Amino acid sequence: MKRKICLILAIIMILSTLTSYAFARELDEEKFESDVEFMQDVIKFVLQDYQYEVDQDDIINGLYVGFFNVLDEYSVYYTPEEYQSLIDNTAGEFTGIGVQIIDSEGQVTVLTPLADSPAIKAGIEPGDIIKYVDGLDITGMTIGEASAIIKGPEGTTVKIGVIRDGKNLNFDVIRNKIVTSTVEGKILENNIGYLKITEFANNTVELAKKELDVFDESNIKDIVIDLRNNGGGTLKAAIDMLNLFVTEGPVVYVDYATGEEYVYSSNLKQQKYDIAVLINGGSASATEIFAGAVKYKNEGVIVGTKSFGKGIVQSLYRLKNGSGVKFTTAEYFSIDKTPVHKIGITPHIVVENPKIDTSKYPEFSKEQKPNLGDVSLDVLSAEMILQTLGYDVNEPDGVYDNTSFEQVKNFQDDNNLSAYGTIDIATQNKLYSELLEYANSSMEDIQLEKAIEQLLNN
Template sequence: MKRKTSLLLAVLLILSSFTTFGFAKEIDKDKFGTDIEFLKNVIYFVLDNYQYEVEQEDILEGLYDGFFNVLDDYSVYYTPKEYSAKLDITAGEFTGIGVQIIDVNGQIVVVTPLPGSPALDAGIKTGDIIKYVDGYDITGITSSQTSLLIRGIEGTSVNIGILRGEEALNFEIVRSKITTSVVESEIMDNNIGYLRVTDFADNTVELVEKELSKFDQNGVKKIVIDMRNNGGGTLQAAVDLLNLFVTEGPVVYVDYASGKEDIYESTLKEQKYEIAVLINGGSASATEVFAGAVKYKNEGVIVGTNSFGKGIVQTLYPLKSGSGVIFTTAEYFSVDKTPVHKTGVTPDIIVENEAIDLSKYPSFSKENKPVPGTVSLDVLAAEMILNTLGYDVNEPDGVYDQKSFDQIVKFQNDNFLYSYGTIDIATQNALYNALVNHTHKDVEDLQLKEAIKALNK
């Protein structure tokens, strides 16, 4: 009986953890109490009659997950380990590939690869469905569990199998320390400022103000604000940033479950800068608050592709057990009451950037170290990459001949690797990273080009 009692108390713990926050909706306490009593009886019955051993922790995790699974895709229960990992990410530093994911109808979907991340460099895109992590079928597991599988030791690689439309793709990605650089800036030709905002954190506005001060010192009056692949952050940070760029009046409406509506406003008397805002399918949440206000107040031009469509407010709560939950507490609407959730913000000027397809290159197995005479897909991958990088190899055929050997040695020399001709794991990683850098360096940013054009009119 002691085991059963402790299990029931643990089930009730998650409910009692919320008592300090109150409930937005009226609860039928009599029925709720009856349901809890029924749940208790089910637990006791199973524990008394189930044939096999089952861990109490597994039962609890199943109960908690089941509760949150009936909510929306963005409401999640975190185990203590998952919650700790979530706090690491929120703090702005973790080791992984740099990709935001969510559960959608039982599938793990990419919201956005983080700017400058290994995931973005590898070619992971918004909307990709992750199916495998290092060959492990992730069907049925949560986004939090998937994140733990993807994360790992810096410098190690992880194989991500995705579904893009009807096409199955594999990406070999080297993990690195992900530190979000929230704000970057430069002054481009014709004295146009470029401001990149990758997150809406507590210090975002302070960082932006420092960059604007530099712009002011150089007489910059026109600014491209790049919010592509900005997955959001805090609502207040978005509102505070809008106070620097759009004039007084409402900028967003927030409707809470209780029926309460909050109206957030700008107090800026006069617009100081002419702005163009870049967004894409990886722009979500607080980014859509910002872009929506600029668009519907007609105080700037929005350029790029349709945003993600995450128009909700979420709250992260720690629980007494060391675990935690995040769930949706409100939905927001643009200035003209246009819904954002599941629709997104449509740019004034729609421009697609050229896609970079790395999927045509076979992935390294990371299990073999080919030597001369080897015939394998690993050799084919190395030859194809060397060919793309401009090394003098024969037509890639997967046969490790003398010419390929000579070029591998040359590549190893060029990249300060041990130059002995074996295509070892370090060489495989270096080849892939060199390919990523090569394919990205000469790609024209058509969206940025169009934003500059709009400001020069």
């Protein structure tokens, strides 16, 4: 039997949860009550005459999702399960492919793949529109719904179909445990420090200070700060980080929906380090606060490609029933009120890194499992990849001979697979992921080289 919905109670629940938030705009009470009454009548009418059974929870969730869909692409409603998943992710560990995604006009879009994640190794890039997950069209899904489908048990494979520059691309990505360590430090040649920051999290500044202590012990004065594919984080972490590198004065202006403007400043009296900052299209939000302050205060050189252009701030609220909402509450501006949203930060030195070319390797069919004596493009691809990875095979010809058979077994044994020689789907996936990892590690990092060059010539 169909259950009736009391829309008024639903809306009162969400509004009462947010009573602590001051409304920036005056609410037309009379119109609001009239609108709510009208919507209640419409829902009752539909439920009474709709042919099929409908779940009340689905209706309520649909109501909230629709409510937030009329806002910008960063404003989201989370069911209790989705909200808990979000909180678990921020705890620093989860199982998935390692991408930050947003809703862009109804499309699930990659904001940035996480560093060293299965997604980045597979070749997924910032701006990719995720269209299919294991053949299911996810267009129109909420970010929470899409995340739940993309995630899965560790070691399983998920087929991700994306649209990039109008082209359809498919990636087979092996899910893995994603541990979000936000800071990596090391000392490069010529006594240059390298600080890679993957996210501005609550503990990022503390971790960065530990790396700087190591640099100080070696009397390092030149530092490359790598913010490529850093999708952002908290405003506070970005401000605290700027206090380590940029001198005193305003570093960001935040205009809230309430009409208030907060000006955040650095209190650093004198720069201790000369810095070069690396950014790209996956650098967004809090990352752009940091890069913008460095650029517009002329206290470092920015190298790479233009950043994403996300200059707005979201606040996260937990609702009474365990669900949650995240919506835009402010816009920020860089030095001298320079806008960032949908504009981004253009580097002082624009330089592209070369992209991986895997087009010469035939794609695995993922349908056949070649064995000794078979002849196919799958065998040819396996032979070519094995040769590239340094395995001693004969000249690739697509014929699965004894030499290739033995090397496939060696590869399987090296990668904890069943070493029985059949080029099964798991082996095909692993061959391709190892090829991408090899290509990534062997590609020249021109952006980093240019940043180092700037520091040495300063």
